[in-house]
Amino acid sequence: MNVREVLNATFYVLWSRCRWTALPKDLRPPRTVWDYLDLWDWDGTLERIHHARYIEVREQAGREASPTTAIIESPPTRNPAKEGQTVEYRPKPIHSWSLDDVARFEAHFPIGTRPRLAMALLLYAACRREDVVRLGPQHAQNGRLRFTQAKNESRSPVEIDIPMHSDLARVIDATRSGHLTFLVTAYGRPFSTAGFGLRFREWCDEVGLHHCSSHGLRKAAAARLAESGATPHEIMAITGHRTLSEVERYTRAANKPGLADSAMAKLEG
Numbered sequence: 001m002n003v004r005e006v007l008n009a010t011f012y013v014l015w016s017r018c019r020w021t022a023l024p025k026d027l028r029p030p031r032t033v034w035d036y037l038d039l040w041d042w043d044g045t046l047e048r049i050h051h052a053r054y055i056e057v058r059e060q061a062g063r064e065a066s067p068t069t070a071i072i073e074s075p076p077t078r079n080p081a082k083e084g085q086t087v088e089y090r091p092k093p094i095h096s097w098s099l100d101d102v103a104r105f106e107a108h109f110p111i112g113t114r115p116r117l118a119m120a121l122l123l124y125a126a127c128r129r130e131d132v133v134r135l136g137p138q139h140a141q142n143g144r145l146r147f148t149q150a151k152n153e154s155r156s157p158v159e160i161d162i163p164m165h166s167d168l169a170r171v172i173d174a175t176r177s178g179h180l181t182f183l184v185t186a187y188g189r190p191f192s193t194a195g196f197g198l199r200f201r202e203w204c205d206e207v208g209l210h211h212c213s214s215h216g217l218r219k220a221a222a223a224r225l226a227e228s229g230a231t232p233h234e235i236m237a238i239t240g241h242r243t244l245s246e247v248e249r250y251t252r253a254a255n256k257p258g259l260a261d262s263a264m265a266k267l268e269g
Helices: 003-016 030-043 045-060 069-073 099-108 114-124 166-174 193-207 214-227 232-239 244-268
Strands: 144-148 159-163
Touching (some): 099 193, 114 166
């Protein structure tokens, strides 16, 4: 994809001050732009651009390329941020993949392709993208998937030990990478977390699933477990959530149709 399209969408939001969700349809979807910006932040591209423009602006103003030490260390006389009005930020909820979304993705990417393997790992292992890029044959032994979640790994690690779903086992068997990780780039190297997020975003866009994301598959996995009658503790054993409150929202959502049927039956009776 031409990265200029990412810049065009970013500049449009900055100049028009519109919401990301209000981007014109002829520009790239917001999630695609966010993933590129996330990647550029991770690999230092944004910092290099900022530094280059900083030097250029100072030189155009007839000043030294770098400020003096005295200027750097001088305390600010005022903090404009304290004068602004506090605005509550409510992030847009992440879409949980529907059965139709999964079916469309699977129809477009058959078993044996990298996109299909990536989706199967995210859906049947209920892992995050920072986990999926590290999973490999060494984690799949004796019909089980064992790994340590990357989130809070150095402070409070969560060990995952789950049975391998038959659909996931079939996809893995058909997509051998020959590397220590199941997923590798076109150059035979492991994905970075940001790089995988960007690549998965492109795969979703290719199918027309602009509203879907890698994290949405983790949500879908938890929702499917709840709809299958799994208890909160059983879901926690799969997803690695630490508290009941994090998974009870899935069981509440799964129980709503049954509760509605029961309530309506009482009204009819």
